[in-house]
Amino acid sequence: MKYTFILNGRSDRQHDADHIRQMLTVYASTHADNFQYDTYLTQGEGDATRYVHIYCDLHPAEQVCFVACGGDGMINEVVSGMAGFDHKTLAILAIGSLANDFIKNFPESDFQSIEALVEGQNRQIDILRVNDNYSINVCNFGFDSVVARVANNIISHGGRNAYRWGIVAGIFAGRYNRISVKVDGHRMPGRRMLLCTLANGRYVGGEFLCAPYARIDDGLIEVCHCRTMSLLRLLLSMDDYRHGLHLKRKRHQSKFIYRQARHVEVTSKETIYLCLDGELLPGSRFNIDILPSAITFREPGHPQHSVNRSTGAKVS
Template identity: 30%
Template sequence: MSVRFSRVLFIANPHAGVHRNIRSRVIATCEKAGMDFALEVTQYVGHATELAASASEMGFDLVVAIGGDGTINEVGSALLGTEIPLGVVPAGSGNAFARALNLSLDPAKACRAFIQPEIRKLDVGRVGNALFFSTAGIGLDAVVAHRYANRTGRRGFLPYLVLTALSLLSYRPQTLRLRLDSDSEIERTPLFVVIANMPDFGGGATIAPQAMPDDGLLDVCVFTHPGWIRLVLNTYRLFNGTFDRMPGVEIFRAQKVHITREKSDWFQFDGEVGKGSKELIFEIMPGALTLVAAEQ
């Protein structure tokens, strides 16, 4: 369905895409197109959610996130249950959301998509009070996300990859019990469990190759350490779409996933981090997010 928007609110993460002058390119494209728009820059964590939540009363009928997966999560979460759709100008280090949906990474092309767009309905994942559009996870995945969020220095996928390798050397996995929908429990001691609504992990990595954001299901990737030699020899599978054939990987599908851990620990949702209890419930919300994409 093709639509047109009368007034657009852009919400930008000030740290995203600075080296590519993304904000100035967005402004130039919108002005050239004669678009009625406003651009707000976030000042603190949660500010994007506040701005998006007030969009309707300010007369906006489209809200666009300029940033990475965390910014998209903040903006999109505020739009659930409203009639205002989400647009995206990717400007993160991983851009898992944008890559999974084949959205343009070029800011000018991304903006032109809002002039004559198509509307898509996407599923949304939930764990407790946290929402995720791409992936959520526990174990090594969440530990690395926590350490990355609290480090200083250069950002990006390469530093994230290095931090993952270093963390892998010292990480001690917990034994978990997983119950998928109403099935019986399974017990594993994995390096991580990723609950995927979309296949991409960011930075070109694909964690759940068959995951689809509109099938009403979560893909549950359980990865148990296969031994160092097989781990090293098969790491390439994370980047060529065959991670589901990696030794130690099991993929399940469910609408609801109940996980019991030995102790409370971190969990990640779209790269953001929270401290979770021993028991976590992940579930899918079919068609809960309205997305604006380029007309095909």
């Protein structure tokens, strides 16, 4: 199988790209017989999707493992490019401190080792289709999308603690949302909502266990619909939401409504933003479906030895 490593071409990620190339050179020098690879440096936002889609279209029968090198945004772009094609595999090489909620679904796996990646096992996982777009981890909106818009702006300007500053903005601007949500044809109660998560994976925002019951291969969307609440109650609920207790403690049952579904409709009279793996999608009408076993995913091995991060190889 051929491996294509998709690298972020942004100037502020040049160091990461150089580091990965160094890792690949070192690993290939000792595994030349069974490790065929190339790299692609993206040219801008959405370019990874374009490149992967065109490659899959031109080489439909070729066995290729596309390795998303980066965080959730890069993973989303690669998934969006390969969705619907056969003989293609997704893998992830996590880079530094980049936000990556999806890999938290695999707490025992090593996503920073090339050797662990190559020695990993393939498995089929689900993804979400949102109109003509895709999400591998979580689709969220309402309060969460306000948070994401602010956080993305802070990140783009090199700021820190972006998600927490986004929460501050959401407290003041994202608590009263007139959005209709239908879950398998049944409308969720309440005229206004605080937030809603449609999850395939479990984590969002780097630290929030929004969908504690989610599994990435069960063919179901985990729906958590939260009704509007006072500022005080929101602040008191935040820690439970962070640790996934919002669906387990009785005091939250009147506000957090949990469902499992295969199809969700989201409508609004005005333009809203859905957050797909951290990427914002504007619109007023969205159809969300679960696509069971839509992606072949390379789950990394579980190395029993330490890993040299400069080379990606195990050391005894």
